[in-house]
Amino acid sequence: MRAVGSRPSRPSCPSWATRSTKHPSRRTPSRRRKNRMRKILVVGAGQSGLQLALGLQSHGYEVTLMSNRTADEIRTGRVMSTQCMFHTALQHERDLQLNFWESQAPKIEGLGVSVAAPGSFDPGPSQRAIDWLGHLDGFAQSVDQRVKMAGWMETFAQRGGQLVIHGAAVGDLDYFSRAYDLVLVSAGKGELVQMFGRDASRSPYSEPQRALAVAYVHGLGPRPEHPETEAVRCNLVPGVGEMFIMPTFTTSGRADILFWEGIPGGPLDAFKDVKDPSEHLSLTLELMEKFLPWEYARATKVELTDAGGTLAGRYAPTVRNPIGRLPGGGLVLGVADVVVANDPITGQGSNSASKCAASYLASILEQGDKEFDEAWMRQTFDRYWQTAQHVTKWTNAMLAPPPEHILNLIGAAGQLQPVADRFANGFNDPADFENFFYDPAKTEGYLMEVSGAAGA
Structure with missing residues (x-):
């Protein structure tokens, strides 16, 4: 594969590009004329990529979506995130009529914070130095991305979008930058991300600040203090890490997410070599019993939702330059966590992805028939950064020891x-x-x- 920055030979069409199937378009002739059938490629089928592709599609653009997995592979695969989306992000989905699971997912009406008191393992309230529940003005919801991304991908194809199942490399994008008016990269891992250089002025951390471990479970009991309220619970263990517990809707219905964020090198940083899902859950519960006995008390009967219901990893929070330069001179625009990747300690990942998609959609629509040039790309990202900067600042603050x-x-x-x-x-x-x-x-x-x- 040709390295970024080398002198390319004349690009040729990747062999698989001619084999993708395009569904008959259902767009109206008036929409076709209005946008001159502008062609846009979205690489990556996550929250932001799919939301943006579906939004562009609804406005008459000719959209191609690239995914490295089929809808069925996503639906039957491993969990991908701990998404909890709050009112503004959910409204962006409603605006595009993509809130397909709103009636099925638990309505999260509160957010609670508990801080463990040092030195005791009694499950009673005296072992929480702080414990309270805040009420949300508008409810939040969590839908397992395996459910949502698979459903949205199928909807995109049914509505006439061209769906290409293939992993994208820089060489592929070099070709497509000539074939499309705009290429958007929303695949947040792998080779493509390396096109977007780290913005050191906005990235204070160069190493991961938390070790992450997720388990989707059935059978979690309610918090006895507020049994009637669906809430996200943020449990803080000073000097050790955090656990977040949130109601969700998954492939098997109502469930809960148990999510440890451990300070690297500490007692919660224990999942790196755990491959067996049952062992992952056992370790999750063992650490809950030790550090959060009040949460463990309602988790004694939990079981994994499915064999793909666990996830572990870590990454450094990073803001990147939004424009990627291809070997042939073309430009691509990074989307969501490709260019602004925050630690999930503040639960903002899917929210930021939704807000980025909405912001980019507005910028694309406003550009009309004008070129999507470098200046426009920069302005489009800067517009999103007006929102994203607050998320990054808050998240980075929450990763540090709290001041008095x-x-x-x-x-x-x-x-x-x-x-x-x-x-x-x-x-x-x-x-x-x-x-x-x-x-x-x-x-x-x-x-x-x-x-x-x-x-x-």
């Missing part, structure tokens, strides 16, 4: 419900953290304001 004013804020939420609610709703709109989270003076002023209102 943050500890005070999280502690105050246990006595002041408006503080708990505002913190919870920050997961939907991380920009709000600028107003009360980072600056000690703003935090103190906010807590004094809420305390005064509560005492009035």
